[in-house]
Amino acid sequence: MGHGIAQVSAQAGHATVVREVSADALAKGLGMIRKFLEAGVAKGKITQEAADRTLGNLEGTTELRDLAECDLVIEAVSENLALKRDLIGNIDRVCQPEALFASNTSSLSITELATFTKRPDRFLGLHFFNPVQLMKLVEVVKTLATSDAALKAATDWCRSIGKTVVTVGDSTGFVVNRLLVPYMLDAVRVFEQGLASRDDIDNAMKLGCGYPMGPLFLGDYVGLDTTHAIAQIMFEEFKEPRFAPPPLLRRMVLAGRHGRKTGRGFYDWSTNPPS
Ligand code: CAA
Secondary structure, eight states, X not given: OHHXXXXXXXXXXXXXXXXXXXXXXXXXXXXXHHHXXXXXXXXXXXXXXXHHHHHHTEEEESOGGGGTTXXXXXXXXXXXXXXXXHHHHHXXXXXXXXXXXXXXXXXXXXXXXXXXXSOGGGEEEEEOOSSTTTOOEEEEEEOSSOOHHHHHHHHHHHHHTTOXXXXXXXXXXXXXXXXXXXXXXXXXXXXXXXSSOHHHHHHHHHHHHOOSSOHHHHHHHHOHHHHHHHHHHHHHHHOOGGGSOOHHHHHHHXXXXXXXXXXXXXXXXXXXXXX
């Protein structure tokens, strides 16, 4: 999701530094932004000038120290606590003390992530949705330690990039995933139990409820590995069976069928549209 967050920030006129782990990953992320902007120009949604301005506001780097002058740092690495602990601790050391820190985690505790820094009063969650460029919501997650000033600054920034904010407490999954993840897991269970075909499950929810994507397609779109990781974290937190990843989901992740990102999940993503 990092490239989407960087894009909406740059698109709103903020000078934006994108830090990636390698030159390859950086080129891939910036390439995705370029592709989205080109599609926007082709569809007449944005002007060529706006696209050029957005790219001009972006600076790519593989060095953490290039984040030193940033006012707001948003972490969007995988849902892995150890990885986030190392990264957030390192960013805390290089960034100016007054900088605001945010995590885009979907499921880990913001309160716990804040303990990896010396600035828990300036640490909060900014939870974006896929695709970041099109989804209008950000969940702004406030911990017991987050200051009112930090909450206001983060909320103002989200509004400056055109997002609608809902403010939520630091509970695993916040509001959206608390409701969305059990629904997606139930769809996998319905499929696993042979109650209906993939297409019938997805069409049922699209046409029966007016959802823009069916749940199995959405799982592929978000990433089945990500969905599995979120479910696992929610299950560990709440110990409720509805959050437990179904066996089929686990096996698909183990088999590398992560959905769109690996080319195969419930759908085959090598075709356009996915089949
Ligand atoms: N540049 C600018 N605008 C663009 C664009 C581009 N490159 N591509 C599309 N758009 C615009 C379109 O022109 C269109 O605008 P209008 O409504 O003004 O016409 C709008 O964006 C929608 O685009 P499309 O018509 O091409 O696409 P769509 O109607 O098929 O919708 C979608 C695509 C928004 C992704 C929709 O399918 C959707 O909402 N899906 C559900 C996504 C969802 O549930 N996300 C949450 C996942 S959970 C998560 O992320 C959190 C987590 O922790 C796991």
